[in-house]
Amino acid sequence: MRTKIKQVLLAKEPSRLEEKEVIVTGWIRTVRDQKAFAFIEINDGSTLTNLQVIADATLPQYAELMTQLTTGAAVSVEGILKKSPGKNQALELHATKVHLYGACDPARYPLQKKRHSFEFLRTIAHLRPRTNTQGAVLRVRSAMSFATHLFFQQRGFFYVHTPIITGSDCEGGGEMFRLSTTKPSEEFFGKPAYLTVSGQLELETLALALSDVYTFGPTFRAENSNTSRHLAEFWMIEPEMAFADLKVNMECAESYLRFCVNYALEHCAEDLAFFDQFIEKGLLERLKKVAHTPFAHIPYTEAIAILKKADRSFDFPVEWGIDLQSEHERYLAEEYCQKPVILTDYPAAIKAFYMRQNPDGKTVAAMDVLVPKIGELIGGSQREERLDILERKLEAFKLKKEDYWWYLELREYGSVPHAGFGLGLERLVLFITGMENIRDVIPFPRTPGHAEF
C-alpha cells in the first residue's frame, strides 16, 4: 500500500511516523546530486509541498538511476521516514529502493523548474496541473465543489439535474449554442435544440415539489467576449427554495458564501498560504474578514445615491435605472462597505421577467451579492408567483406565453412564494484563491477560438 505525501507532510503528529517504512509514489520536481547522496523532491498532487527523499549512493545501480531521475519522471520510493534536520519539513524519506515508472526527457519536457507565464501554461493544459499554482487551484476548486454539496445537503436541499440540452431558446440571459448532428438536415429532437444558459426555470418545477433544491452543472454562453471574467462554458450552482422570500434568500446566500470561505480556511490552509504569498498579498486577511463580518444590505436606490456622492469619478455615469458596472460594484464592496454587500430591489426594466414585482411597481425583489476583488458573485431574486402579474411581465418583455406554458402552470397549480440564486463556481474560485484570470481556474477553458484538448 502506498502512502500519499499529504498523509506524511500534513500528519497531525509527525513524530509518530518516524522510523516507519512507507512506499511513496509521485513525480520528481527537482534533484540535487551531492555525490555521496542525492536530494530528490517528489510530489503526488495530494498536497502542495514536495516530500524530500534522500537517496544514498550505496543504492543498487545508483549511478544509472541518477541519469534517469530528472524533473517530471515518475517514481516509487520505498524507504524509512526520519525526522528531518531541515526546518521546512518535519519528516524526510530515506530511500531503500527507488523504482522508475516513466522517464522524462529534460531536453523535451516543457515544465522545467522555472516560472512559466499563465498564458504559456494554457497552451499545455494537459501538463499544467503539475505546477504548484494549478495544483493548488484544482484542490481548492474540488474543496469548494464539495463544500457546496455539504452545505446544501446539511440544510435538507436535494441535488437535482436540470437539463443541459433545452428545446427553448427563450431562457433569457445571453446567446445560446445550437445543436446539430452529423445529418444536419434532420433535427435529432424534432425541433431546434440549444445548450442551457441557466437551469432556473426548470429548477422551479422541482422546488415546487421538493421545497428546497439545488443544481450544480455546466452552463453555456455563445458570446464573443474575451475578458478575464467570461467563459463560453462554466459551472453554476443554483439553489431554489419554495416558501421563501427575498429575506430567506439573502440569509441562504450569505450563509453559503461564509460556509465556503470557512471550509477553504480549514481544509485548504496550505494552498491558501501559497496564494497569499505568491498570488494576492493579504488574501488570508480578506477571507477571514468575510468569514466573520455580517454582509451589508443596501437597496439599489440607496446605492445609486451613494455612488453619486462618491468622491471619485466613474467611466460609466451613474443614474437611477442603470445596470451597475463592475467599477460601481467594486466601489460599493471594496471602498464604501469594505466587505461583501447585498444590493436589493433593482429597477424592473434591467432585470429578468421572472423577478417578483415590488409594491412600488418600479422595482423587483432582486438581489446581487457584491464582494471585494470580484464585484458580482451571486445574483438572485424572489420569483413572481402571481399568475396575472407574470403574464403581464411576459407581454412587457415581448415573450410568448405559449413558450412558457409549463412555467405559467406552476403559478396556476398551488403557487407559492419562492426564491433562489445563482453563483458561478469559477468566480467563487477566483474569490477564494486571488487568481486574476478565469481561464486559470478551470482545467480546460472554452473561449472564442479555443476548444483545444
Place this chain on the structure above:
Amino acid sequence: MRTKIKQVLLAKEPSRLEEKEVIVTGWIRTVRDQKAFAFIEINDGSTLTNLQVIADATLPQYAELMTQLTTGAAVSVEGILKKSPGKNQALELHATKVHLYGACDPARYPLQKKRHSFEFLRTIAHLRPRTNTQGAVLRVRSAMSFATHLFFQQRGFFYVHTPIITGSDCEGGGEMFRLSTTKPSEEFFGKPAYLTVSGQLELETLALALSDVYTFGPTFRAENSNTSRHLAEFWMIEPEMAFADLKVNMECAESYLRFCVNYALEHCAEDLAFFDQFIEKGLLERLKKVAHTPFAHIPYTEAIAILKKADRSFDFPVEWGIDLQSEHERYLAEEYCQKPVILTDYPAAIKAFYMRQNPDGKTVAAMDVLVPKIGELIGGSQREERLDILERKLEAFKLKKEDYWWYLELREYGSVPHAGFGLGLERLVLFITGMENIRDVIPFPRTPGHAEF
C-alpha cells in the same frame, strides 16, 4: 420558522415533539371533510409520507376555506403536534391557522389522486416531481449523487471538471452532437466543436498530476436509440487513479458500489420501502445482498465457457470474441453468480484503443461490473501507459496520432500505470430503486424527438 415534514415524521423521538407549536408548509394531497372537522394530508417533498392535519370546523372562515383546500393547493398550517391515534403515524398536526398560498382548480389540475401511467407523467414533467414515485426517485438520485462525492472525497480524490465542449470528435464511443451558433457560417471555437461522450482522456491528464481524481458531469450521445436504457443526455461518474492497476480499479469500483447501496439503505429507508412495495418486490433483499456479499470475478474467456455450457439458449450466439449482450450479462449476474460479477480481460478488438494490452497479446486489462437487474453498470480498464504500444494501437484502430498529441505526451513525460472506470448515474438509480425506464429517473429526459421543457 417553518418545520419540514421530515423533521416531524422521521423524528427519532416523536414523543418529544408532542404539544409543540409548529408551522408546516406544503401541497395538499387529499382532503376528507368530516363536517365537524377535516383530515388534510400535506406533503412538502422533504419525505414520502404526508403529514395529517386536523382542521376543526371552528377555525375562522372554515366553510370558505374548505372550498379552496383541494388536491394540489399550497398551504401553510400553524398548529400543535399531537400524538396520533392512528397507527400510520406517530404525530398529527391540529391546526390553529390555515393559510392558502395558491389554489389549484380541481377541474384543470392533471394530478388528481389516482394512479397515472409513467408515460403520461413524462408529458407533464413540470408536475410529476409532485407524485410519490417521482419524489422518491429524486430523493434517491440526490442521495446517490452526494454519496458519490462523499466516497471519493473521503478517499482523497479530487473532484475535477473535464470539458463538456470538445474540439475532438475522436473520443470513440458513439455519435456526437455538433455545436453551432446563430451565425452558422462562423465557427465560434475556430473549428468544429462537439459535446463530450466521456471525460476520460482529459481526466487522465489530471490523474497524472493529482494522483486520484473523479469527474461527475453530463455526457451526450447523438444515437437514435429508443430503449428503456438509453438517453441522449445523462450524468456520468468517472474516477481515474494514477499508480493503479486493474486490481486497484476493481477494489475501488466494488467499494464504491457497496458504499452507495449502504448509503441508500441508511438514508433513504422510507423511499426504498416504497419501491420495495410498489415497484420491485424483493428490492430491499437484493440491495442488502449486494451490500454484504463480495463480488464474483471472472475473466471474459472463462465467462464465454460458462455461457456455452449454460442450459438455456441465447438470441445472440456465444463465441470467443463477441461483445456480450444484455442477455449474456444478466445470465452471468442473475443466474450463474446470483450477485454482482466483475468480468475482466476482454478481447482487445471489442474494447477501446486506450485499454492496456495484456501479456497474451489478445486481451486487454478491461473490466465490466455486471449486476442483477441491470446488466452492465460499470465499465473500466487499466490504461495503456506504454508509448510504443499505444502508438501501435492507434494505428490498428485507424486513428490519427496528431489528434492525440497531448494524450501521447502523457506517456512521454513521467508515464505511470493508471486505471479508472465510468458509471452512469441513471443506471445506478435504476439499480437502487428498481425503476424500469431510464426516462423516469432523470427530471427532464432527452431522447430522439424529445427536448421539451
